[in-house]
Amino acid sequence: MTGRAALGFSLVLVVLGAGWGLTMPLTKIAVSTGYQHFGLLFWQLVIGAVVMTFLAVVRGLSLPLGAAQMRVYVVIALIGSVLPNSASYQAAVHLPSGIMSILLSMIPIWAFPIALSLGLDRFEWRRFGGLCVGLTAVMLIVLPGATLAGGIPVLWVFVGLISGLFYAFEGNYVARWGTAGLDAIQVLWGASIVGSIIALPLALFSGQWIDPRPSYGAAELALMLSATIHVLVYAGYVWLVGRAGPVFAVQVSFLVTLFGVFWARLILSEDYAPTVWIALMLMLLGMFLVQPRRRRVEDHVPLGDSVRRSVHD
DSSP states (O other), rough: OOOHHHHHHHHHHHHHHHHHHHHHHHHHHHHTTTTHHHHHHHHHHHHHHHHHHHHHHTTTOOOOOOOHHHHHHHHHHHHIIIIHHHHHHHHHHHHOHHHHHHHTTTTTHHHHHHHTTTTTSOHOOOOHHHHHHHHHHHHHHTTTTTTTTTTOOOHHHHHHHHHHHHHHHHHHHHHOOOTTTTTTHHHHHHHHHHHHHHHHHHHHHTTTTOOOOOOHHHHHHHHHHHHHHHHHHHHHHHHHHHHOEEEEEHHHHHHHHHHHHHHHHHHHHHOOOHHHHHHHHHHHHHHHHHOHHHHHHHOOOOOOSSSSHHTTT
């Protein structure tokens, strides 16, 4: 990689991190007017499916519909979208956006013990240390007085952690059982369509249906922008992996966390006590420690619904 190419790829990396980090405060805005998780989930998946269809048509991709491929779409839709995003939308009502960004940084840390249990990895003290550091960061967040506004509700911290746990399961599922010959774009495309089909009756029968007709306020615009940004940035991440390699591209995970906190302060004027900043630093350290070695990263390009799991697994 030449110096000029490295600079160009680094700029792309920053753009991807900034875009993915922006989706968290947008999620906070989307839930600010009382919209509930199943309604938001359905429209997020529909918007993602529409944008993915456009990208697939431009690239000349087809969507295989064999039994093996359909199984992948259903599993990824459930553990990569429906279940974690439902938890994330509910937690976003009660937690600051920046805290949500920090909690989602637990994805690679959760992924390590899951990989061990599935026989996909071997124990390393360095990575175990990263797990302990990440858990310490979570404990700092739930301590009383962790924000200037008062204590953070512990229950919703654990709900926020659930979404990251599902994302970690998703990456390990892909590593263990594969994607039936599908590439990353096809998986995300098919999972978005299947996920929207699953989410439709949930939104209708739970009474959480969101009328898509105008007029659109901040919450509606935030949802549309977040879903679109996610799909475009994910496509950009896949492109970057192909050009610069997964070892380089996976560094975006650190930028996502930092930008998530930065956007929360800039857009939502969130403020935190020193313990939260210490937790952020500890979480970044934990992420660094649990990163797999170069050879293992090159063996697997993760898939998923958002950077948070795509880059962190």
